[in-house]
């Protein structure tokens with residue numbers, strides 16, 4: 001018996017993208033400014049190419065100036081840094097994104113930290129991480145995936161999470177840690193769990209909000225879940241599944257959707273949940289950066 005609501009991230013992302021397009025048109029009409037997003041992709045990683053294509057397509061559909069720099073797998077660190085320096089100084093560009101992962105010979109930290117904090121629409125610069133951690137979310141660029149998760153949580157539970165227990169599974173810098181900061185900022189009582197956590201199902205069982213960002217297919221089961229909990233599934237896993245006698249590769253999350261749906265209050269699906277929201281939040285951050293550069297309140 002299914003009880004949980006299926007949170008439609010795709011529909012919410014489309015709605016948000018529409019309002020971003022409207023605001024973009026108004027920004028051009030009233031202030032002569034078009035948000036500019038530069039995406040840098042290095043090498044041939046097929047998943048990265050799909051992500052970059054989607055980001056470019058969404059940026060263009062929002063009316064942005066969209067630029068893609070495709071660099072060869074063997075590009076040198078100084079050449080990457082030089083490109084970032086040029087983009088930092090290009091007034092037509094308001095957001096810079098370097099698609100991760102990078103080839104092994106490149107220093108990921110030096111590259112992400114070379115992006116000007118005011119154009120760091122991924123929210124990976126230490127200045128933005130510091131602002132988020134210190135609760136200065138009004139002038140920080142918040143990483144896109146947790147920012148999108150937070151909007152979906154707010155839709156279900158409101159913006160004040162006082163008295164709610166939230167359990168984040170995963171402690172990465174791009175999802176788990178910033179997610180915990182946002183939940184804490186919204187007054188939730190937050191527990192961050194990870195690969196060294198003992199008795200994970202027991203810890204998760206106390207949660208009103210579960211955010212799973214691990215990378216292990218269908219890990220969270222119904223018997224981990226408190227009745228009525230809101231579950232946000234960040235995981236993207238490619239697994240073989242047999243459907244109607246046919247075996248093929250499918251995408252699945254970290255949460256066993258059908259199983260937890262018998263207990264939870266609301267769950268995001270994979271695909272169609274967090275993924276589309278992540279891309280839209282990138283557009284929201286870029287628009288905000290363009291507004292700030294034009295001297296407007298974000």
Ligand code: NAD
Pocket residue numbers: 145169170171172173174175176193194195196197200213214215216234235236237274275278
């Ligand atoms: P990561 O590999 O950097 O971090 C994974 C985290 O999971 C680590 O903190 C680790 O301690 C924890 N972990 C590993 N095994 C565990 C276990 N058995 N029990 C509890 N915790 C465990 O990954 P990430 O970059 O945070 O991404 C996590 C997942 O989210 C991946 O599947 C990734 O593809 C997906 N993702 C999706 C989006 C999106 O837009 N939908 C964005 C980013 C990441």
